[in-house]
Amino acid sequence: MNEFGGLFICGGCNAKIGPGNLSKLLNGLPQTNDDRLLVGFDSTDDAGVIKLSDDVALIQTLDFFPTMVSDPYLFGKIAATNALSDVYAMGGKVLSAMNIVCFPEEMDINILGEILRGGSEVIQEAKALLVGGHSIHDSTPKYGLSVTGTIHPDNILTNNNCQVGDILILTKAIGVGIITTAYSVGETTDENFAEAISSMTTLNKYASEVIVKHKVSSCTDVTGFGLLGHLSEMLGENQTAYLTSRDIPVISGAYECAQELLVTAGGQRNRNFLNDKVLFKCDDFAIEELMFDPQTSGGLLISVPAEYAKKLVDELQQVDQLASVIGKVVELDTHKIIIE
Incomplete structure (x- = not known):
């Protein structure tokens, strides 16, 4: 109690x-x-x-x-x-x-x-x-x-102005929904929960102050619709996002919790909505759940022209912000989002 x-x-x-x-x-x-x-x-x-x-x-x-x-x-x-x-x-x-x-x-x-x-x-x-x-x-x-x-x-940075060739950068690890759910029933550690709390209480102010100095195409924060839901809103009708699953940062313990089916109702709603828009080429149910997982106070998802991506990542890391390159925007393929 x-x-x-x-x-x-x-x-x-x-x-x-x-x-x-x-x-x-x-x-x-x-x-x-x-x-x-x-x-x-x-x-x-x-x-x-x-x-x-x-x-x-x-x-x-x-x-x-x-x-x-x-x-x-x-x-x-x-x-x-x-x-x-x-x-x-x-x-x-x-x-x-x-x-x-x-x-x-x-x-x-x-x-x-x-x-x-x-x-x-x-x-x-x-x-x-x-x-x-x-x-x-x-x-x-x-x-x-x-x-x-x-x-x-x-x-103004809008969430729907991605350009073909852009690099996708994420500023916080995902999995806080799964971790808080698991912790509420005693199925993950205090250390994993503390990492999720630290992420959720870190203002996106510090990342934003760096981002606005660069020629960013589009930006959004990752919250209730999960990483894939918010990414789908960023993409134009003739665009596909290619993501590399191994490059996506994950809160400690969240992958193991997802493997044990400690998942969220919101994640299932997101999966059902996005089902025909997403293709997973990697055979990993836990990664799928993490990408659909609703994030509370998640990070910023940034779409930036390739020539500016490295400098943006470097400057974010200089102010102690996570900056993970997770994929790229290409011309429309078979699905809106493809994960390898």
Whole structure:
């Protein structure tokens, strides 16, 4: 038993609605026709962007979810780190944040205090302003942020501008969904869990500050749709991504957990949605599960012209950021994504 009163089977980004159902809902909504809207929900991008002037655009996003860890303070840090990530994925700077809170009326209010303390520390690290929030009673605790950022209208990094010949770079290891699920039932070690926590509480701010100095084609953060789901959103109709499975970084212990079928419901939703788009040439079920695994507060996935890739990797590593070259973008082949 943990401080929230039970185990967490569907927390973090694993709790998000699957990409198939979500796309059907969004396709039915009326489109906004306004020249000020530079990026809207029709592009499945990381956040909305509204032009305020020739020099300033506003980035708007929000994210919240139920917990996947038993420590309220860590939950607050993870949820806040995750919510801020969309601004960094677009190359922007975080300006302000507001708390989003759902909390059971009968639960100890001090637990909520710890959640908010964790979140506020992350907001301070981001050098952003905490300006308020909204709270309601609910059957289970949920927490996140509504976030406002800024960017120059000419410098927006979108998630759908890959170019043939681009190299794909990933800045965090995958497998946190599988590790947190396994840890909740006592099937992985404290050391593996600590590595996952470290990843989930590392702001993408530091990687983003390097990325914006380079001629990057496209960028997104890897969250609930998993590595393959978010990669599929980046690719154009006439493009295929070739990935090398051995080059994809994995949280310690996650591969072994996947081999033992300690996988997530969100991962299965992602697999079902992407089934006809992905071809695995490697015969390795565990690797497949890791690539479909929903990531909470995952890393940035970057598409960059080949001639700039090495310099970008070098500069990311100089500021202690993981930078793994995991594949490349080519002209359309038999599938949208092919993994060897």
